[in-house]
Amino acid sequence: MTPTARPARQRLAPEVRRRQVLDAAVAVFSEQGFHGASMDDVAARAGLSKPMVYAHGGSKDELFAACLHREAERLLRSVEAAATEDTSNDPQTRLWLGLRAFFHALTTRRAGWTVLYRQASTGEFAGEIDALRGRIVAQAAALMAEGLGMPQEAVRPYAHTLVGAAEGLADWWLTGPAPVTGDDAADVLAGMLMSAAWPGLDALRSGRVWTPPQDQRGRTGPERGIGSSSPVSPED
Amino acid sequence: MTPTARPARQRLAPEVRRRQVLDAAVAVFSEQGFHGASMDDVAARAGLSKPMVYAHGGSKDELFAACLHREAERLLRSVEAAATEDTSNDPQTRLWLGLRAFFHALTTRRAGWTVLYRQASTGEFAGEIDALRGRIVAQAAALMAEGLGMPQEAVRPYAHTLVGAAEGLADWWLTGPAPVTGDDAADVLAGMLMSAAWPGLDALRSGRVWTPPQDQRGRTGPERGIGSSSPVSPED
DNA sequence: AATCCAATCTACCGATGCGTAAAGTAGGGC
DNA sequence: GCCCTACTTTACGCATCGGTAGATTGGATT
Numbered sequence: 261m262t263p264t265a266r267p268a269r270q271r272l273a274p275e276v277r278r279r280q281v282l283d284a285a286v287a288v289f290s291e292q293g294f295h296g297a298s299m300d301d302v303a304a305r306a307g308l309s310k311p312m313v314y315a316h317g318g319s320k321d322e323l324f325a326a327c328l329h330r331e332a333e334r335l336l337r338s339v340e341a342a343a344t345e346d347t348s349n350d351p352q353t354r355l356w357l358g359l360r361a362f363f364h365a366l367t368t369r370r371a372g373w374t375v376l377y378r379q380a381s382t383g384e385f386a387g388e389i390d391a392l393r394g395r396i397v398a399q400a401a402a403l404m405a406e407g408l409g410m411p412q413e414a415v416r417p418y419a420h421t422l423v424g425a426a427e428g429l430a431d432w433w434l435t436g437p438a439p440v441t442g443d444d445a446a447d448v449l450a451g452m453l454m455s456a457a458w459p460g461l462d463a464l465r466s467g468r469v470w471t472p473p474q475d476q477r478g479r480t481g482p483e484r485g486i487g488s489s490s491p492v493s494p495e496d
Numbered sequence: 497m498t499p500t501a502r503p504a505r506q507r508l509a510p511e512v513r514r515r516q517v518l519d520a521a522v523a524v525f526s527e528q529g530f531h532g533a534s535m536d537d538v539a540a541r542a543g544l545s546k547p548m549v550y551a552h553g554g555s556k557d558e559l560f561a562a563c564l565h566r567e568a569e570r571l572l573r574s575v576e577a578a579a580t581e582d583t584s585n586d587p588q589t590r591l592w593l594g595l596r597a598f599f600h601a602l603t604t605r606r607a608g609w610t611v612l613y614r615q616a617s618t619g620e621f622a623g624e625i626d627a628l629r630g631r632i633v634a635q636a637a638a639l640m641a642e643g644l645g646m647p648q649e650a651v652r653p654y655a656h657t658l659v660g661a662a663e664g665l666a667d668w669w670l671t672g673p674a675p676v677t678g679d680d681a682a683d684v685l686a687g688m689l690m691s692a693a694w695p696g697l698d699a700l701r702s703g704r705v706w707t708p709p710q711d712q713r714g715r716t717g718p719e720r721g722i723g724s725s726s727p728v729s730p731e732d
Numbered sequence: 733a734a735t736c737c738a739a740t741c742t743a744c745c746g747a748t749g750c751g752t753a754a755a756g757t758a759g760g761g762c
Numbered sequence: 763g764c765c766c767t768a769c770t771t772t773a774c775g776c777a778t779c780g781g782t783a784g785a786t787t788g789g790a791t792t
Contacts, residue, residue, distance in 0.1 A: 277739090293619035295531035298779060309741050311782075320780065353709055380616035383529035390671065417668045418692055424664015425657045425693075432656035435626065454706035456654055459695035470690035473589055508768090534749060545770055547752075556750065 280306050281317040286327045290374035294324055294385065325388060331372035332392040335365050336399065343403055351407035356454050358403050359426065363446035366430050377427055397423050408465045418464065422457055429453055510552065516542050517553040522563045526610035530560055530621070561624060567608035568628040571601050572635060579639055587643035592690050594639050595662065599682035602666050613663060633659050644701045654700065658693055665689055 284306035288297045299320055303310045317323035342361035343354045366373045381389055401419035405412040429449055463469075508516075520542035524533045535556055539546040553559040578597035579590045602609045617625055637655035641648040665685055699705075 290618065293616045295616075296619040299781080300779080310780090311742095312740065314781065315739085349709070356706070356708055374618065378617040380529045381614040382526065382610065383532045417665060417672070417688060420664040420668035421661045421689065421692055422664070424667065425661035427664070428656040428658070428660015429653060431660065432653045436653070451706055451708070452653060453657065455700060455704070456657055456696040457692070458706055459699045460692040463695045464691060468691070470592070470687055470694050472592055472687070473585070513768095535751080536749085546750095547771095548769070550751070551768090 277308075277312065278316045280308070281313055281323070282326060282330060285313075285317060285323050286331065286375050287371050289324060289327055290371040290378070294379060294383075321384070324385065327375050328385070328388060328392060331369070331376050332395065334369070334372065335362070335376065336395060338362075338365050339396070339399055343399075351403070352458070355403045355407050356450055358399070359453055360446050360450035362426060363430065363449040367433075367445050367449075370434070373430070377430075393423070404461065408461060410465060415464075418461065422453075422461075425457060426453055513544075513548065514552045517544070517549055517559070518562060518566060520544075521553060521559050522567060522607050522611050525560060525563055526607040526614075530615060530619075557620070560621065563611050564621070564624060564628060567605075567612050568631070570605070570608065571598070571612065572631060574601050575632070575635055579635075587639070588694070591639045591643050592686055594635070595689055596682050596686035598662060599666065599685040603669075603681050603685075606670070609666070613666075629659070640697065644697060646701060651700075654697065658689075658697075661693060662689055 281302070285302050288301045288305050291297070292301065299310055299313055302317075302323070303313045306313065313323070317326065339358045339361045343358035346357075349357065376389070376392065379385065379389060397416075397419050400423050401412050401416050404410075404415045404419055404422065408415060429452065433445065433449060517538070521538050524537045524541050527533070528537065535546055535549055538553075538559070539549045542549065549559070553562065575594045575597045579594035582593075585593065612625070612628065615621065615625060633652075633655050636659050637648050637652050640646075640651045640655055640658065644651060665688065669681070669685060
């Protein structure tokens, strides 16, 4: 019936094969998500058979974890290198350089970014993903602490905020109707984020906080529409 | 062997049953994610048998979509109500009220927020989830456009940024080591975000943008560690 | 050129989980 | 009290998919 075992395509060094598998896995996982992607998909994308994927990439969990780690490591290295390579810059500029490296990684390695950021934080890899994102937040916190002259613990919530803002802006760039074009998109995006975020961070340093008008204080917000008011919600 | 069919628990109106099923589904999906949760889990959580879950909730896909829509509708309604209920407020205050309602929904209905925001944007529900998040961004854009006196299209990227920042801050609050305590957490979180974001947005209105130091312009950033991975992957 | 090893393929197994069918039971309106 | 129907339990069909076994072949070495 079927000829058994077609010619083996080529004999390649294990490192090359492993990188092929990892590249394919990143691409497939970024497009379909962890659960949506099958190992057959990865094999097909890599141009290999499934046993080779298992030989070089391990189980599906191990393979996904390897994708996560490789891409996170790349992103962290590039941001760190950008922020620290020229210590003559002032901290604010270094923060901008770090952000630019972040967006540069996003725009040039979209699949890797997607694997890291658009995956579910619920489910089996929640801890893994949160830990990796935490390292990125920590790096942002270090830059901000230096730039603002504040202790890291004080800026930590704002580091989360800044990273979230970067992710949101990236979302706009990736899905927007008329994204910024050109090779210097990272420059533009980093500038936009600095423009939107820096004045607030700077105000934070001097202790100025936003306060609501007096007549709004103490009001507990709208109860209607949130807390189980209607006995039955007849939506649809 | 012994299909003894234990007592039917109770005869309830279809709407009540449907809400039970939806509540259970939101809880289970938020804890385990779409793929991690099984329909048996939903049935167990609802205290019902699996056929009843299918009778009232439809297929797993339909059930998840219904969860998404109900929670998104609630969130949108509460934010809109908060921002528009008192038109005597100035736009900036209305933005703060909207943010506070957002965080109020987060802190009081954590499961619903998780279903909406911590699910994968890759995979089969990507379009659905992105559309719902887009409506939230549109609402933020409307508030910001009014508050800043700018056209909606101009503030759209910053609306994405603000929503991402809110999500990042929420992440910190949910997973942080020492989250803000008390019932007025939403007040505190909204205040933190306004403090961090408003000065930048205000600067935006007056056209002031952040610019890098002159000697950094035009540098293309670190190529090392980011660029082109491999010449291989000869797919398609 | 003959040989051997490892790389590769095809084909398969078993588990998981969605969705449904069959059969029995009880609440509640008449 | 009777019947209808909502509800329960149990079991199963079927598809998908992770993971593996055995057959097969390329290519470096001698």
